[in-house]
Amino acid sequence: MEYGLIGEHLPHSFSKIIHEKLAPYQYDMLELAPDEIDAFMRKKDFKGINVTIPYKEKVIPYLDEISDQARRIGAVNTIVNRDGRLYGHNTDYFGIRELLRLNGTDPAGRKVLILGSGGTSKTARAVAEDQGAERILRVLKYRV
Numbered sequence: 001m002e003y004g005l006i007g008e009h010l011p012h013s014f015s016k017i018i019h020e021k022l023a024p025y026q027y028d029m030l031e032l033a034p035d036e037i038d039a040f041m042r043k044k045d046f047k048g049i050n051v052t053i054p055y056k057e058k059v060i061p062y063l064d065e066i067s068d069q070a071r072r073i074g075a076v077n078t079i080v081n082r083d084g085r086l087y088g089h090n091t092d093y094f095g096i097r098e099l100l101r102l103n104g105t106d107p108a109g110r111k112v113l114i115l116g117s118g119g120t121s122k123t124a125r126a127v128a129e130d131q132g133a134e135r136i137l138r139v140l141k142y143r144v
Contacts, residue, residue, distance in 0.1 A: 002029035
């Protein structure tokens with residue numbers, strides 16, 4: 001695999017469709033069982049991959065470098081292989097930040113409410129902090 005997505009279960013993902021519409025490369029979906037992640041990461045047989053549940057934290061020990069945002073959040077969703085050195089990033093950080101900007105939402109000096117306690121909530125918290133939110137509240141359990 002040159003480019004693709006790794007995770008335990010991937011039927012929900014639209015990544016292959018999106019990547020192959022946006023770029024001139026094949027994008028593969030690779031479901032890995034927990035006991036397969038070590039061999040896959042040690043082999044480093046890819047140019048760039050996206051990472052989803054439950055491996056966003058488990059890939060970190062295999063990385064040579066990790067972005068400040070990914071380190072702070074504690075999760076990596078994109079890995080680039082440059083000559084055998086693995087670089088980890090959390091691109092969700094920039095996606096959330098851009099979504100706020102495009103919607104004219106500036107958390108600076110405001111209260112921010114985050115619903116949930118998953119990986120994305122950690123990313124949203126990091127963005128809100130960096131954007132100067134006055135106070136950040138998280139609802140860990142909620143019903144819709």
